Amino acid sequence: MSHIEQALSEIRAQLTERTRLVAVSKFHPAEMIEEAYRCGQRIFGESHVQELQEKHAILPDDIEWHFIGHLQTNKVKYIAPYVSLIHSVDSPRLLHEIDRQGARFDRRIPCLLQLHIAREETKFGFSPEELIEYLQTDDWRALAHVELRGLMCMASNVDDEAQIDGEFALAYSLFQRIKGTFFSDDASFCECSWGMSGDYLIALRHGSTLIRVGSMIFGERDYNAH
Numbered sequence: 691m692s693h694i695e696q697a698l699s700e701i702r703a704q705l706t707e708r709t710r711l712v713a714v715s716k717f718h719p720a721e722m723i724e725e726a727y728r729c730g731q732r733i734f735g736e737s738h739v740q741e742l743q744e745k746h747a748i749l750p751d752d753i754e755w756h757f758i759g760h761l762q763t764n765k766v767k768y769i770a771p772y773v774s775l776i777h778s779v780d781s782p783r784l785l786h787e788i789d790r791q792g793a794r795f796d797r798r799i800p801c802l803l804q805l806h807i808a809r810e811e812t813k814f815g816f817s818p819e820e821l822i823e824y825l826q827t828d829d830w831r832a833l834a835h836v837e838l839r840g841l842m843c844m845a846s847n848v849d850d851e852a853q854i855d856g857e858f859a860l861a862y863s864l865f866q867r868i869k870g871t872f873f874s875d876d877a878s879f880c881e882c883s884w885g886m887s888g889d890y891l892i893a894l895r896h897g898s899t900l901i902r903v904g905s906m907i908f909g910e911r912d913y914n915a916h
């Protein structure tokens with residue numbers, strides 16, 4: 691068994707029916723994606739538009755491409771025709787641009803709103819207060835070409851499991867509150883994207899429906915390759 695095959699089966703063994711695995715392939719070559727594909731993996735996550743464009747062009751059509759990184763508004767147009775889910779919507783402005791591009795390509799683009807609860811100051815996303823305030827404006831309700839499907843968040847990059855546990859618990863309670871307040875009649879608002887290589891087992895205890903796992907499957911990333 692290859693390392694990729696072994697890691698995929700180890701992760702899958704932990705998942706219940708409600709949770710899907712996004713294999714985060716950023717900075718890894720197409721050959722590694724093909725190998726995971728041969729093991730049955732169909733959902734891949736990328737965080738740079740150009741890299742995603744290159745991979746999408748050469749890899750099988752039945753791959754579901756998820757965008758998980760910070761997305762600049764001027765680049766939405768490139769991925770709008772085919773992206774399956776944008777996890778990282780971190781501003782109303784970006785949401786509006788995704789809606790505009792969805793209209794151009796005659797589709798509703800599935801999106802998650804990115805929540806910022808980690809300690810790190812540099813991470814993108816709405817704070818819990820900002821998110822609730824924004825949802826109360828009703829601005830998003832007029833956007834016919836985006837489909838809001840749930841929330842995404844990253845925990846603090848720390849070893850303290852209790853800290854991570856608390857952050858995912860907060861994310862899940864916010865999800866439930868937001869679902870009940872704004873999306874109670876919308877069954878498609880159902881996704882909780884949290885959990886990475888180091889913390890997905892904790893995330894699974896707090897309602898995660900999508901885990902985004904990279905290095906555990908593909909190994910360390912070589913950031914100099916791009």
Ligand SMILES: *Cc1c(COP(=O)(O)O)cnc(C)c1O
Pocket residue numbers: 714716737758759844886887888902903904905906
């Ligand atoms: C890179 C990345 C991941 C995967 O991280 P690993 O620690 O390699 O599993 C998950 N989510 C986001 C948003 C990322 O940028």
